[in-house]
Every structure is written in C-alpha cells, then in structure tokens.
Amino acid sequence: MGIDGDASNTALLLRLGLSSTLDSPSKPHNYHIPNKNPSFLKLEATSFDDEPSLTLGLSGGALATATQKVDVKPAAASAGDLYPQASSVTVSAVSSFSSGKAKRERELSSEELMEVEKKNNSSRLSDEDEEGVNGRKKLRLSKQQSALLEESFKQHSTLNPKQKQALARQLNLKPRQVEVWFQNRRARTKLKQTEVDCELLKKCCETLTDENRRLQKEIQELKALKLAQPFYMHMQAATLTMCPSCEITSGVADGKRNSNNPFSMASKTHHFYNNNPLSNPSAAC
DNA sequence: AGGAAGAATATGATTACTTCA
DNA sequence: TCTGAAGTAATCATATTCTTC
Incomplete structure (x- = not known):
C-alpha cells in the first residue's frame, strides 16, 4: 500500500x-x-x-x-x-x-x-x-528486546532523542523502530485503559439502572400510600395534637399544611414513613 | 481460513527553532 | 536591534495497513 x-x-x-x-x-x-x-x-x-x-x-x-x-x-x-x-x-x-x-x-x-x-x-x-x-517485512522482537522495551516504558512512556538512541543501540534496532514501538505501546496502553473505563462505566450504568428501578418502585409505593392519605392524615392530626412527650401543639395546622403538600418528606418521614402512627404516635419523638 | 497481535506506515497537529524582510 | 511571518524539523496521537502466528 x-x-x-x-x-x-x-x-x-x-x-x-x-x-x-x-x-x-x-x-x-x-x-x-x-x-x-x-x-x-x-x-x-x-x-x-x-x-x-x-x-x-x-x-x-x-x-x-x-x-x-x-x-x-x-x-x-x-x-x-x-x-x-x-x-x-x-x-x-x-x-x-x-x-x-x-x-x-x-x-x-x-x-x-x-x-x-x-x-x-x-x-x-x-x-x-x-x-x-x-513489501515490508515485519520485525519480530525477541523476548529480550521486548523485555527491555517494556522495562524502559515503565520508567518513561516517552523517550527523548538521547534515550531513544541509547535504547536503539542497546537493542540493535533503528531509533525509528524504538520510536514506533513506543508509539504503539502508548496506543495499546490507552486502548486498554479505554476498555477498562468502558467496563467501569457499564457497571456504573447497571448500578444506576438498579437504583432507578428501586426508586421507581418506591415512588409507586408512595403513590399507593398517598391514596390512603385522607384516612392517615385524619389520624395524624389527632395523634399529633395529643403527643404527650413532645407536646406538639401545632399538629392540626401542620396536618393541614402537610395534607396540602403530600411530598413534604420531613413531616411525612416523621409521621408516616419511619413510624407507624397507628401503633405508637410518640415513638418518632 | 480467519482472527488477533503488533510492527510499520500515513496523516494531521503542535511546538520549537531559524531565517528573513 | 527588534519583531513578526514563514519555513523547517521533530515529535506525538491516531487511524490504518499489513505481516506473522
């Protein structure tokens, strides 16, 4: 070609x-x-x-x-x-x-x-x-040559002209061949790294997909809970106003506000999510 | 026979240096 | 003498080709 x-x-x-x-x-x-x-x-x-x-x-x-x-x-x-x-x-x-x-x-x-x-x-x-x-003839590097090149690559992935000359002399190769080897070696390293990154991203994607699935499910559950909210809110208001240990007196007002904002997690968490309002109303405190 | 590995080649970009008007 | 433009060479990354196993 x-x-x-x-x-x-x-x-x-x-x-x-x-x-x-x-x-x-x-x-x-x-x-x-x-x-x-x-x-x-x-x-x-x-x-x-x-x-x-x-x-x-x-x-x-x-x-x-x-x-x-x-x-x-x-x-x-x-x-x-x-x-x-x-x-x-x-x-x-x-x-x-x-x-x-x-x-x-x-x-x-x-x-x-x-x-x-x-x-x-x-x-x-x-x-x-x-x-x-x-046609060009493909050089096959000996094991010793490859080992020395690898060793050198570990020390520095690029060569300055002097290093290149010295290495070429040492390996009985042309400086150009040493240069090409380093170029290809860098390319292979990068390719490998890209493959590793790709795998990492795939795993990351899978994790996020799972997480997304879990959150979707949770949303469904919350929506289901929301359907039953009028009943619970009624109970909640009554319970809060009567909380003996905290002596929360704003229960009614809060209850009203919360009923207008069903996504208010703080109050929801407090009254619905973490505790069962039916079993022990004061446990959240 | 066909694929993988890797050496070699082609190409474009960048940078440093030199020359010259 | 200074300066900017143009030319040159070296090197790199990347893509591709091609040989060998």
Whole structure:
C-alpha cells in the first residue's frame, strides 16, 4: 500500500517535474512544499511552472542544493539496502518531500547511518537481505528486546532523542523502530485503559439502572400510600395534637399544611414513613 | 481460513527553532 | 536591534495497513 502511494506521488511529481525546466531552480532554498496537502502541492507546483524548483530529477543529486533533505538521500539509499521495507528509496528524491518518508530519511542521517553501516553484518541484515525489497517485512522482537522495551516504558512512556538512541543501540534496532514501538505501546496502553473505563462505566450504568428501578418502585409505593392519605392524615392530626412527650401543639395546622403538600418528606418521614402512627404516635419523638 | 497481535506506515497537529524582510 | 511571518524539523496521537502466528 505504501509503495502504491509512493508510486502515485511519484507519478504526480515526475509529471510536474517534467513540465518544468530542469535547470536552474530559481528558488532552491526557500521553496516549501506543504507535504500534507497533495492538492495544494499540485496547485503550487503548477503555479510555479516557470520557477521549477520542484524538478526533482530522478537521476538524484541533480538538485542537491535544493534542500537539506536531498543531501541525505544518498545515505538513505544505502540504508535502504539494510532495510528493504523502506522501498521508497527508489523514489527517495521525490518522496523526501512527503512527510512520512521525509522524516524517515531524515532519521537515517548522520550518526545513525554510520551505525547502520556498522551493523552491516548483523543477523537482522542477513534476514532482510533474503526477504528482498518487495513489501515490508515485519520485525519480530525477541523476548529480550521486548523485555527491555517494556522495562524502559515503565520508567518513561516517552523517550527523548538521547534515550531513544541509547535504547536503539542497546537493542540493535533503528531509533525509528524504538520510536514506533513506543508509539504503539502508548496506543495499546490507552486502548486498554479505554476498555477498562468502558467496563467501569457499564457497571456504573447497571448500578444506576438498579437504583432507578428501586426508586421507581418506591415512588409507586408512595403513590399507593398517598391514596390512603385522607384516612392517615385524619389520624395524624389527632395523634399529633395529643403527643404527650413532645407536646406538639401545632399538629392540626401542620396536618393541614402537610395534607396540602403530600411530598413534604420531613413531616411525612416523621409521621408516616419511619413510624407507624397507628401503633405508637410518640415513638418518632 | 480467519482472527488477533503488533510492527510499520500515513496523516494531521503542535511546538520549537531559524531565517528573513 | 527588534519583531513578526514563514519555513523547517521533530515529535506525538491516531487511524490504518499489513505481516506473522
């Protein structure tokens, strides 16, 4: 897939390049291509038809002065020998202007490339050489590598460049691979956490549903009680006015008020809910 | 054969730094 | 010299692809 994408980009850019004059790019230094917007790229490239700084000759190095990225290209090509999955090497002159590839080629610069070349005889190299350049080859991390990565991840879920380099050296991997591993690891962690949160919310939802059901039932019971209220209110008024221990004298008035407000829980609780007015009227006190 | 795991890739956003008018 | 705009590079999150088991 990635290769197809590269191919299409290549076709586009080559076409644009050929439509331009290949010599003397007039804006070699400041030319900027928004690598995240192909349509914009096309527009801008055509609008600069007479200033063809986008002519990325397939011969490679033709526009070596165009950008810093192009300077990296020969090194990237050598790295491509090591890492066949980076098949974009064949179109590196073009793809170096697209975000992902450009980044990777950037990463293969300087000391890393030296390191990569040092590793020419590593076991991984022989494996990848055998795989050829078609399609990407999936690396299988060894248990030791995974353990060390996990250990490192426990300490810090993100790496600074030095840590990344050191870890890559230690693991005999590319810094990019370490970076990718950490990115994926963070993503997996987040996914796991999301799943845990989801489970938690489900349980919470179930609890609330139960609670809601219980409260609905209670409402039904209260409504049923309310139907019988005239009888109870009558009793209540009489009882309250005669409460011997509290000597509540406002019973009648309160009783009237409460009868107008059947949801007055304080009075209801006092007289109906917590106590049986029929058995012991003064117990609530 | 089909699914899961996970490595790799693509893409967009953000930030810091540099350059230049 | 200061400043703001534009360009560049690095890094991250996220989504997706694709290989391997």
